[in-house]
Amino acid sequence: MKRTHHCNELRPAHIGQTAILSGWVHSRRDLGGLIFIDVRDREGRTQTVFDPSDLSKETFDRAAALRSECVVAITGRVRRRPPGTINPKITTGEIEVAATDLEVLNMAEVLPFPVDDPEVASKVNEEMRLQYRYLDLRRPEMARNIRLRSKVATATRVFMEEQGFLEVETPILFKSTPEGAREFLVPNRRDPGTFYALPQSPQQFKQILMVGGVERYYQLARCFRDEDQRADRQLEFTQIDIEMSFIERDDIYLLIEELLRRIWKVALGIDIVTPFTRLSFAEALDRYGSDKPDMRFGMELADFTEEFRSSAFKVFSGAVANGGVVKALNAKGVAGATQGQIETMTEHARSFGAKGLAYIKVENGEWKSPIVRFFSEAEKAALTKKLAIEEGDLILFAAEQWLTACEILGKIRLYCADVLKAQGKLRIDPKR
């Protein structure tokens, strides 16, 4: 037998028992003639002690030759740690294993980076971590991610089955379909000049399954898109793919809410509250400038179309006359934005077709802006009131067609939030 217990299992109740632990040498310390080896496995770690008076010289010498990440199986007797040496930081900290035998399953080379120190590991560059992927995966942060992913997947499947959904696997080698993204192609050896395509999603299959009477289908489906890689894109990804027959809109809302509730509960032990806040597309765009708004902080978009309809400032009144709107955003506490940051925001506005970006910095009691001199007192009062303008604020405007104005300010809103986040000044509501 390679192990009797895992490394997060032994407690004072096991004292006196013989245990075999298998795993990695997490650390080795030589103290007072003894060798202390902390053995680590997926579940945790346990201290073992090699005492030369209990062991053959050969076994002791093999223990002395161990270094971090060697793979070992250690047999020994579980005993209480001596007074004053209890380690309350680990769950096995009250006991230790007095080694009687050591099997070295594999020696480790000297490590390119430590896996036992999150501080150091977080500074290792990503290429190095990917080159030594097998070491990187041993870090507790990475192990937690893999475990969480697995739990979420199983919770999803159990829930979906409870709800009467059938998991149906659909082919990966399929034919080309006219969807949005570029497809990966696979040459077909049996018929030269023809190709399979990797599916962008199981869209056609699930429609056939519905027509075929499956009624409730789900799959954790692999999708492929030959896109240039960006922050939130990769070549292949997995989605929870669902299709239902004979339902109304609220049936799918309810299903997804309950699914997410289950996932959070099973995987993280967190109770989330349902039903979720519901926003129409129009309201989400109008208030946050996004169809996936981050609602954990404020800085909502406000409308000033009526206030500027007859303004002397022709950029605004002209936009309104042209069927557009005037919208503004108060980026609270961002008045200190650098010229470079203002330029970045202006570029965002231009990327949606705007000519430039009108803004006001509120600093030292003054509204610093080239456009303020065109504003009437009533217009200024309306801005102050509706945007609750205070010292330190940055006010940003968009005078465009409604959707464009929303999108511009939505993008700038997120940018300003990132600026504040970097300064540790963004207040996030963790309950949202």
Place this chain on the structure above:
Amino acid sequence: MKRTHHCNELRPAHIGQTAILSGWVHSRRDLGGLIFIDVRDREGRTQTVFDPSDLSKETFDRAAALRSECVVAITGRVRRRPPGTINPKITTGEIEVAATDLEVLNMAEVLPFPVDDPEVASKVNEEMRLQYRYLDLRRPEMARNIRLRSKVATATRVFMEEQGFLEVETPILFKSTPEGAREFLVPNRRDPGTFYALPQSPQQFKQILMVGGVERYYQLARCFRDEDQRADRQLEFTQIDIEMSFIERDDIYLLIEELLRRIWKVALGIDIVTPFTRLSFAEALDRYGSDKPDMRFGMELADFTEEFRSSAFKVFSGAVANGGVVKALNAKGVAGATQGQIETMTEHARSFGAKGLAYIKVENGEWKSPIVRFFSEAEKAALTKKLAIEEGDLILFAAEQWLTACEILGKIRLYCADVLKAQGKLRIDPKR
């Protein structure tokens, strides 16, 4: 709401309630001025009745226009069927739904083949079934397969998670690996002239995961092999992929036995007995000529090396002198094999390098064979005894190196079993 109950749900306890059923028109019968529509969904079917005295002419006329496989939502009152019309063959057979409203969700074209008649459907050719896949999937046999597959997958995952395994998804777009089969290649647009390969199995990934400390990994993994298609091969398939660290051989045997026990129990309600019979590779080959022997019937291979070591029949004694063996198989009741069948068996022997196939037909109390005249009485007695030769048997020989002899007779054993199966004469032990 599109439905209040599914079509296998209504019972006498629901009598008097209003129900909405959604699904497919399984059948329509016009009897005595009434229209009877059986509505079918994934769960079952329920009879509805359209009575012109209860309905607007317009609704009744729409019901009259329905044909098989139209998609409908029918509202009505649940009532007991009149005496003498109860249908004990379906679980909803005691009630019917007196329709008050009909929504036609979609009309069906005339069907290329019926989906409600297993007899007829089993005779439809496969190309037609694949062309109308969405109809084929509605047949109860197909629906059962899809449901079973889903249940097996979920049972597998729940069991593996209980056993401490983490499901880890591994990439599909990978680099070429030197495994057995031909790989599918995917041209890489970003770096012309280079390719991804689709994985033949997640072999490398799971090894990295073990080295990375995951310890217990599983995945229902998609694998790809660009092979010519045969009976038990296809281009992509899914395997239950498992890897464990720190174990002995029996740990994996135990795991797989318990997994299969769970699957049979959850998916089919069948208790299978563990531990399974264990055969060494040598014994499996020696007795059945296969490393995946079908043990549900006998016809085991027998060894006659010693008996023929000094035989006057030089083909046998020569093979033994050359380090080979003489093995024989009694295909019970196959003496009537046609010349074509004997030729097929001879081809099987030749495909392993044999020069021909020696055999004896036991018919009318005679051993019909060109080789029997070379056998001594002792040799004949040994054959009769060890193979329990009777009237109607076909005895087949292989005098080759051990592995070749086993493989030849293993293949012929299965062929003879197929011959007997086609005649309805193979006795299969369902408990094995």
